[in-house]
Amino acid sequence: MADWLPERLPEDIDAERSFLATCCAPGAGFVASEAIFALSEEDFVHPAHRAVYRALRTLIEAQVEVNSLTLKDALDQENSLNKVGGYPGLVELLACEDVERPQVLADVIRRKAKLRRLVHLGAQLIRQAAEEDEAPEVLVDQTAQNLFHLAQGDTKAKGLLSIQAVADDAMERLADRMEGRLSPGIRVGFSRFDELTQGFQPGNLIVLAARPGIGKTALALNWILRAAQERDGRPGHCGAFFSLEMSHEEVFMRLLAAKSQTNMKDLQSGRAGGRLEHVMKTRDELVQLPLFICDQASITVPQIKNMIVKQGSQSNRRVEFVIVDYLQLLSSPEGSRAAKQNEAVRIGEISRGFKLMAKDFGIPVVVLSQLNREVEHRTGGRPQLSDLRDSGAIEQDADMVAFIHRKMIPSAAEPEPDPSAELIIAKHRNGPTAIIQLHFQGEFAMYREMVRETSSYA
Numbered sequence: 001m002a003d004w005l006p007e008r009l010p011e012d013i014d015a016e017r018s019f020l021a022t023c024c025a026p027g028a029g030f031v032a033s034e035a036i037f038a039l040s041e042e043d044f045v046h047p048a049h050r051a052v053y054r055a056l057r058t059l060i061e062a063q064v065e066v067n068s069l070t071l072k073d074a075l076d077q078e079n080s081l082n083k084v085g086g087y088p089g090l091v092e093l094l095a096c097e098d099v100e101r102p103q104v105l106a107d108v109i110r111r112k113a114k115l116r117r118l119v120h121l122g123a124q125l126i127r128q129a130a131e132e133d134e135a136p137e138v139l140v141d142q143t144a145q146n147l148f149h150l151a152q153g154d155t156k157a158k159g160l161l162s163i164q165a166v167a168d169d170a171m172e173r174l175a176d177r178m179e180g181r182l183s184p185g186i187r188v189g190f191s192r193f194d195e196l197t198q199g200f201q202p203g204n205l206i207v208l209a210a211r212p213g214i215g216k217t218a219l220a221l222n223w224i225l226r227a228a229q230e231r232d233g234r235p236g237h238c239g240a241f242f243s244l245e246m247s248h249e250e251v252f253m254r255l256l257a258a259k260s261q262t263n264m265k266d267l268q269s270g271r272a273g274g275r276l277e278h279v280m281k282t283r284d285e286l287v288q289l290p291l292f293i294c295d296q297a298s299i300t301v302p303q304i305k306n307m308i309v310k311q312g313s314q315s316n317r318r319v320e321f322v323i324v325d326y327l328q329l330l331s332s333p334e335g336s337r338a339a340k341q342n343e344a345v346r347i348g349e350i351s352r353g354f355k356l357m358a359k360d361f362g363i364p365v366v367v368l369s370q371l372n373r374e375v376e377h378r379t380g381g382r383p384q385l386s387d388l389r390d391s392g393a394i395e396q397d398a399d400m401v402a403f404i405h406r407k408m409i410p411s412a413a414e415p416e417p418d419p420s421a422e423l424i425i426a427k428h429r430n431g432p433t434a435i436i437q438l439h440f441q442g443e444f445a446m447y448r449e450m451v452r453e454t455s456s457y458a
Contacts, residue, residue: 009045009115009116009119010112010115010116010119011045011112011116012108012109012112013045013046013049015105015108015109015112016044016045016046016049016109017049017093017096018096018097018098018099018105019035019102019105019106019109020049020052020053020056020093020094020096021093021094021095021096021097021098022098022099022102022105023035023036023056023066023102024056024066024067024068024071024094025094025098026067032060032066032102033060034103035102035103035105035106036053036056036057036060037057038103038106038110039053039106039109039110041053041054042113043109043110043113044109045112045116047083048083048084048085048089048093051075051078051080051083051084052071052075052084052090052093054078054080055071055074055075055078055080056071056074058074059071059074068087068090068091068094071090071094072087072090075090114150117150118150121143121146121147121150125139125143137303140306141300141302141303141306142302144302144305144306144309145302145305145306185197185198185199185200185201185202185364186199186200186227186237186320186321186364187199187226187227187231188200188222188223188224188226188227189222189223189226189227189229189231190226190423190436190447190449191449192436192449193423193436193449196425196428196431196432196434196436197400197425197428197431198431200321200364200366201364201399201430202358202362202363202364203358203359203362203363203364204358204364204365204399204400204429204430205351205354205355205358205364205365205367205397205398205399205400206364206365206366206367206398206399206400206401206402207327207366207367207368207369207388207394207395207398207400207401207402208220208366208367208368208369208402208403208404209368209369209370209371209383209387209388209401209402209403209404210370210371210383210403210404210405211370211371211383212370214404214405214406214421215404215406215421215440215442215445215447216325216326216368216404217243217245217246217254217325217326217368218254218258218440218445218446218447219404219423219438219447220241220323220325220366220368221241221251221254221255221258221445222258222446222447223323223366224239224241224291224321224323225255225258225259225289225291227239227321228289228290228291229289235290236289236290237290237320237321238290238291238292238317238318238319238320238321239290239291239292239319239320239321239322239323240291240292240293240294240307240308240311240319240321240322240323241291241292241293241294241323241325242294242296242299242304242322242323242324242325243293243294243295243325244295244296244297244299244324244325244326244329244330245325245326245329246295246325247295248293248294248295251293251295252286252293253267253268254445255286255291256279256282256283256286257443257444257445257446258444258445258446259282259285259286260275260278260279260282261444261446262275262278262279262282262444263443263444264442264443264444264445265443267279290317292311292319294307297329298331299330299331300330300331300332301330301350301353301354301357302353304322304324304357305357305360305361308322308361319361319363320363321363321364321366322357322363322364322365322366323365323366323367323368324354324365324366324367324368325368326367326368326369326370327347327350327351327367327368327369327370327394328347328369328370330350332346332349332350344393347393347394348393348394349393351367351393351394351397351398352393352397354367354397355397355398369388369394371383371387371388371403372387372388374386374387382403382405382422382424383403383405383424383426384403384426385401385426385427387403388401395427398427399428399429399430400425400427400428400429400430401425401426401427402423402424402425402426403422403423403424403426404421404422404423404424404438405421405422405424406418406420406421406422406440407420419439419440419441419442420437420438420439420440420450421437421438421439421440421447422435422436422437422438423435423436423437423438436449437449437450438450
């Protein structure tokens with residue numbers, strides 16, 4: 001399948017030669033080292049240049065002076081001197097014209113290498129599609145991941161940063177926050193919760209867990225709805241809600257009930273006629289919010305990543321906040337290693353995938369999760385971290401773990417479930433744990449904070 005490839009792939013042999021000569025020149029020092037570590041062996045086309053790059057990097061890492069003799073010795077050690085035409089060939093290569101700034105040539109080499117990788121990705125996709133060994137959905141997911149990693153290549157290979165560089169970046173963001181140009185985090189409209197967490201932070205994985213029927217979907221929708229609304233003069237945050245259990249219409253009706261304060265049953269049965277004008281006005285407000293909903297039942301982490309990338313490329317609003325409902329319903333890509341493992345390993349890989357997604361995109365990702373049945377046999381029924389269902393990796397990967405705890409068993413004195421609830425922050429990597437008192441309004445699919453002090457959680 002390679003016969004369709006162009007006769008000449010993108011390359012610049014002269015730039016490679018000049019780059020190596022510049023980095024080997026006397027006095028190149030730190031500037032050359034920085035340029036060398038910005039590239040990899042695979043970025044070079046010519047086998048001789050790859051061998052010299054490898055030897056040059058070996059010398060720099062060992063803090064050995066770089067000259068034609070030390071390079072000759074390093075090439076000899078790898079049995080690669082013949083690849084450059086022996087010592088005369090090495091001397092000829094190092095005699096090429098050097099430049100003042102090797103980083104300029106490094107950028108040219110890296111750009112050509114990226115173009116070659118794109119060509120090979122295209123050839124690989126054509127071959128795999130023609131062979132028909134994989135489902136189209138798998139090929140689409142794999143290609144999307146490969147393209148995303150290629151696009152992120154420069155930002156991932158940061159290496160060590162000086163404390164000065166880190167301080168400059170951190171203080172610039174701090175100044176932006178103090179002067180109101182940058183929100184400290186995505187706030188969700190619960191004052192005590194927002195104060196405790198300073199909002200959901202970019203790159204964080206947040207797990208919200210509860211037993212079925214407790215109302216974790218309602219709370220998650222409350223969060224994404226309030227985060228999307230304008231607050232304190234700042235525009236709302238663009239959110240994406242992935243529902244693996246409810247249809248997009250059911251999700252919308254819950255948002256509509258919560259925002260309009262209209263009974264869910266009345267909306268579902270069509271008995272909200274007396275509030276129709278108010279409901280329609282709320283609907284008009286909702287459709288103006290930067291919210292996106294996906295109700296694809298069988299979905300994988302790579303597919304979610306692909307949708308987020310696609311949304312960002314098609315719109316002037318990138319997704320800033322993701323909620324997935326819920327973890328145990330997610331699929332593993334067909335044919336993947338995780339799909340063949342037991343459920344604990346499979347869920348662990350999905351959890352890790354979400355953490356990497358949060359870091360790659362620089363956004364908070366909230367994942368809802370079920371609890372195991374052990375919590376039902378515990379006095380008081382209050383959840384704890386060991387109750388997370390299927391995998392201990394969920395707790396390990398999460399930056400924050402929150403539980404919803406409600407008294408759900410009616411009694412003769414209280415035939416209806418107790419509306420009081422606790423939001424238990426059981427793990428908080430960047431702050432304190434606590435218990436926040438909530439009130440659940442089931443008819444509106446809505447939670448409110450109770451006027452009560454937040455208690456500590458240990």
